[in-house]
Amino acid sequence: xxxxxxxxxxxxxxxxxxxxxxxxxxxxxxxxxxxxxxxxxxxxxxxxxxxxxxxxxxxxxxxxxxxxxxxxxxxxxxxxxxxxxxxxxxxxxxxxxxxxxxxxxxxxxxxxxxxxxxxxxxxxxxxxxxxxxxxxxxxxxxxxxxxxxxxxxxxxxxxxxxxxxxxxxxxxxxxxxxxxxxxxxxxxxxxxxxxxxxxxxxxxxxxxxxxxxxxxxxxxxxxxxxxxxxxxxxxxxxxxxxxxxxxxxxxxxxxxxxxxxxxxxxxxxxxxxxxxxxxxxxxxxxxxxxxxxxxxxxxxxxxxxxxxxxxxxxxxxxxxxxxxxxxxxxxxxxxxxxxxxxxxxxxxxxxxxxxxxxxxxxxxxxxxxxxxxxxxxxxxxxxxxxxxxxxxxxxxxxxxxxxxxxxxxxxxxxxxxxxxxxxxxxxxxxxxxxxxxxxxxxxxxxxxxxxxxxxxxxxxxxxxxxxxxxxxxxxxxxxxxxxxxxxxxxxxxxxxxxxxxxxxxxxxxxxxxxxxxxxxxxxxxxxxxxxxxxxxxxxxxxxxxxxx
Numbered sequence: 001x002x003x004x005x006x007x008x009x010x011x012x013x014x015x016x017x018x019x020x021x022x023x024x025x026x027x028x029x030x031x032x033x034x035x036x037x038x039x040x041x042x043x044x045x046x047x048x049x050x051x052x053x054x055x056x057x058x059x060x061x062x063x064x065x066x067x068x069x070x071x072x073x074x075x076x077x078x079x080x081x082x083x084x085x086x087x088x089x090x091x092x093x094x095x096x097x098x099x100x101x102x103x104x105x106x107x108x109x110x111x112x113x114x115x116x117x118x119x120x121x122x123x124x125x126x127x128x129x130x131x132x133x134x135x136x137x138x139x140x141x142x143x144x145x146x147x148x149x150x151x152x153x154x155x156x157x158x159x160x161x162x163x164x165x166x167x168x169x170x171x172x173x174x175x176x177x178x179x180x181x182x183x184x185x186x187x188x189x190x191x192x193x194x195x196x197x198x199x200x201x202x203x204x205x206x207x208x209x210x211x212x213x214x215x216x217x218x219x220x221x222x223x224x225x226x227x228x229x230x231x232x233x234x235x236x237x238x239x240x241x242x243x244x245x246x247x248x249x250x251x252x253x254x255x256x257x258x259x260x261x262x263x264x265x266x267x268x269x270x271x272x273x274x275x276x277x278x279x280x281x282x283x284x285x286x287x288x289x290x291x292x293x294x295x296x297x298x299x300x301x302x303x304x305x306x307x308x309x310x311x312x313x314x315x316x317x318x319x320x321x322x323x324x325x326x327x328x329x330x331x332x333x334x335x336x337x338x339x340x341x342x343x344x345x346x347x348x349x350x351x352x353x354x355x356x357x358x359x360x361x362x363x364x365x366x367x368x369x370x371x372x373x374x375x376x377x378x379x380x381x382x383x384x385x386x387x388x389x390x391x392x393x394x395x396x397x398x399x400x401x402x403x404x405x406x407x408x409x410x411x412x413x414x415x416x417x418x419x420x421x422x423x424x425x426x427x428x429x430x431x432x433x434x435x436x437x438x439x440x441x442x443x444x445x446x447x448x449x450x451x452x453x454x455x456x457x458x459x460x461x462x463x464x465x466x467x468x469x470x471x472x473x474x475x476x477x478x479x480x481x482x483x484x485x486x487x488x489x490x491x492x493x494x495x496x497x498x499x500x501x502x503x504x505x506x507x508x509x510x511x512x513x514x515x516x517x518x519x520x521x522x523x524x525x526x527x528x529x530x531x532x533x534x535x536x537x538x539x540x541x542x543x544x545x546x547x548x
Contacts, residue, residue, distance in 0.1 A: 266369030304386030440517025
């Protein structure tokens with residue numbers, strides 16, 4: 001057999017091998033859903049609003065980054081395997097040229113982002129890939145697109161990229177904020193972002209009392225609205241709970257969820273509040289968090305308070321405002337009605353006016369929601385949106401009862417710190433921590449450290465010898481923890497019955513805030529072992545922070 005015949009046979013064998021691979025690839029693409037078609041350069045360029053350069057540059061480019069063609073995108077698949085037998089003569093001729101002495105000239109391509117589209121040389125690319133080449137020489141024409149694309153681009157992705165290109169052409173964010181990346185995974189989302197910018201432009205005009213240029217509104221929205229939410233999403237690693245979604249996807253989800261919650265709750269929650277409390281603690285117990293976190297930097301961002309509208313019932317709000325002043329945080333209040341008949345009554349309107357007036361007098365802002373139900377049940381339902389829950393504890397003096405009522409159930413149900421407010425409010429100048437080294441007491445120790453470091457209040461830690469535990473040894477443990485964070489405190493060890501001892505020390509130390517751990521025992525054992533918290537709740541005369 002002549003050398004020419006051998007080359008012809010070898011080239012024809014390679015072609016039929018490439019055709020069999022193309023048929024197998026077509027089957028695999030249908031099963032896997034992965035893209036198998038070449039993309040049309042003209043369609044991609046048009047959709048992405050890309051602009052061609054006028055110059056070419058000779059380069060060596062990777063073959064697997066070529067994803068489309070100018071004219072022959074229907075003759076080959078994504079791997080540049082031939083899709084019909086009519087290409088056999090041309091294909092085998094190119095094969096002989098590449099494997100023979102003649103060689104072939106460089107192909108011509110357009111480059112968009114990290115991808116290439118063949119202008120001239122489709123058969124050369126096909127043969128080169130079949131022969132196992134990794135790279136090929138090409139004259140490259142750069143095509144500039146505001147949207148980056150990669151080799152995995154398919155037709156569905158192209159729709160998203162086209163929407164992104166239209167969004168960027170409208171907003172010019174790629175020019176105004178070159179570092180921005182507003183990629184999404186669901187079509188139609190860029191219309192949502194454009195609506196956000198339009199609304200932002202409108203309210204900017206109202207605030208500034210002038211016309212606001214669209215470009216100014218775009219940059220202000222990006223810097224002051226979008227970017228803070230994105231940074232918060234990244235800081236809290238929220239994307240880990242939503243695999244396959246981008247940060248912009250989550251921004252839009254939070255915005256939509258915020259609207260839904262506003263309708264349901266009657267509160268306009270901050271996006272950071274929604275994100276924080278939707279993914280709060282990422283499955284870790286509060287005991288574990290208290291061991292891991294630095295109390296000096298632990299954030300308190302939102303307070304939820306129940307108000308009743310009675311004279312004594314306003315104490316919870318007054319106490320909440322004192323804390324809100326110290327922390328500079330959001331204040332969300334809720335008032336419960338027995339039924340809907342009084343929703344628009346004069347009493348409710350008066351309550352709303354007084355709420356706003358009390359906040360205005362203190363220079364604070366807050367939101368009040370009215371809901372139907374039992375007060376503590378309503379607050380318990382909304383507790384997830386707060387870092388500290390503030391509820392009124394006032395009860396007639398001298399009443400002796402075991403706290404198997406709504407408040408006990410409320411404390412057990414709410415896994416958040418609860419500030420129980422009796423008949424008087426406190427300036428929160430000096431805190432006393434009742435410490436017994438239990439897991440809940442360690443949470444209270446963490447909270448005490450956080451408040452002492454951030455508010456600069458005086459702190460005293462007390463331990464009462466009980467159940468054979470040595471009070472001074474327990475205090476050494478608390479002292480070691482506080483000293484590790486540079487927090488000063490005084491320490492008192494005593495003996496006797498726990499509750500009377502705590503209350504006597506509270507008065508002697510002139511503390512105006514008591515910190516305790518929550519219930520340590522199950523409902524079954526609480527009547528035997530867990531009556532300490534109940535008794536303190538009955539007798540306490542200053543606000544008490546129950547740390548859950």
